[in-house]
Amino acid sequence: MKADRTSLSDLLRVSGFKATEGRVEVLGLFIKAGRPLSQMQIMEMLGPRLDRASVYRILSAFTEAGLLHMAYVDGRHRVYELPDKCGHSHCHPHFSCRSCGMTACLEDFQVKCKGSIGKGFVAERQKVLIEGLCPGCKGK
Amino acid sequence: MKADRTSLSDLLRVSGFKATEGRVEVLGLFIKAGRPLSQMQIMEMLGPRLDRASVYRILSAFTEAGLLHMAYVDGRHRVYELPDKCGHSHCHPHFSCRSCGMTACLEDFQVKCKGSIGKGFVAERQKVLIEGLCPGCKGK
């Protein structure tokens, strides 16, 4: 995926955003990373160049505009990702490490659901999460 | 399910707990409710009879002892439920209302997973959540 500053800025403007430095950097991070990121991880990668509150505001704005997608919310962080492989109603499944908090997309993992959720309920979105240990945390 | 004070106290003592007033009331709530409850919901039902910290401690202790099960963690609350229909590794799926936060167990909803989660990863638990609107919140 192209990730030079000019095309990032264009993508931002097409989505209705001013192409500010902070937004360009955050969007670039997601494109380079290719995996879900939390506000904290973004701050660690960017250093103190952007305020905490600004990162939160950028993430919210991107999500509202459809540029990002809130992939999964665990007890600690929300993680965001590019909506590449996600429809609006069906999130692809994710893995989350209970030790270090790392989140990964499960690309080769299919989930099939059968049955009714009950009368009067409206399903909008499906979240599937596998919790466990990542390779790094496996051997304690 | 029996829910009189004496049998609740017995159940608590069998599980290695002192049958304190707060624990009897919390356990009784879960048996009566038949659905996942959060600390906040418990407080609303009990009123100010129990301290916030005590409710949290009771929920943790019950979970550690196997009396409760942490059904699902969203960004806001943890919800707990009786472990009736849950194995250790496979939680049954749940529904969560994005408007009021209510959580319900999906009994007639089956999830089948296929595929690998990736080399070196250890899967310990599976969580499936359908988000949407409950009957009460459906008509806005």
Next chain:
DNA sequence: ATCACAAATGCGACATACTTGCAAAAAAAT
């Protein structure tokens, strides 16, 4: 029934993740 002791509770302080108000700075419009 009373007592002694371990365990549980209430309370206040703390932790973390996230949000909000507001004034200053930056971008866009004129």
Next chain:
DNA sequence: ATTTTTTTGCAAGTATGTCGCATTTGTGAT
């Protein structure tokens, strides 16, 4: 260049959960 709008940084606030410690409670022994 000047005005208007948007975004940002900073600090304070909110929501959920945790912890230490003095006080209270439940329990088993007397």
